[in-house]
Amino acid sequence: MLYRTSVADSWRWMRLDLAVRLVPLTIVPLAVSWLTGVPLRSFGLVFAHPLRDFLVAIPLAVAGFAVAAGFAEYLARRNRRWFVPDSRDLGLQTTYYLLLNAPIEEWFFRGFMQGGLTTWLRAPILAVGLTTAVFGGYHLLDRWGWRPVLGATAAGLALGLIYLWQPDPPSLVAPTIVHAAITCGFLSLGPYAIFAWRRANGRFRRSAEPVRQ
Incomplete structure (x- = not known):
């Protein structure tokens, strides 16, 4: 079953998501910094080695996008449900993930939590493990199944x-x-690109996969 999501569909969950998830994740490190005097640069808010960062990030981002898109397609085939944004919703979702979701989650989980645990425990690998466990478990709050949570x-x-x-x-x-x-590979651009490719190559059967707006 194919579900084409619209801007209205996404905005309904984004309004709640901003209030109950992204705003608190943003505020908590700021409050801790203010109360303890720990500088924000200790939470990763630095731009110290940009060339190295981009050279490392770009190939890893391409690989991560491809793996995430493939994993999303695997889950969709298992569940027989494809959620694909329409063209306008694609822009909204992608902007949300690029400018809000990814920076704020990294600010909280990697900068604040992993960085803080590394300083406190003086055991960087343990800090990575604990932060990873919390990050994975936190996705259960959105009622994800065990496979996407594992991903x-x-x-x-x-x-x-x-x-x-x-x-x-x-x-x-x-x-x-x-x-x-x-x-983006898992939730917006990936599903959209795979759907567009399937439709262009005649691999999308409307009778078997009706569109629900």
């Missing part, structure tokens, strides 16, 4: 390692770029 956990581990293995001071630039690519 999110694997992505979180990769992002944690990207954040860990970089020169001091650690920057959120590379993991944020890769995170945005993975999310």
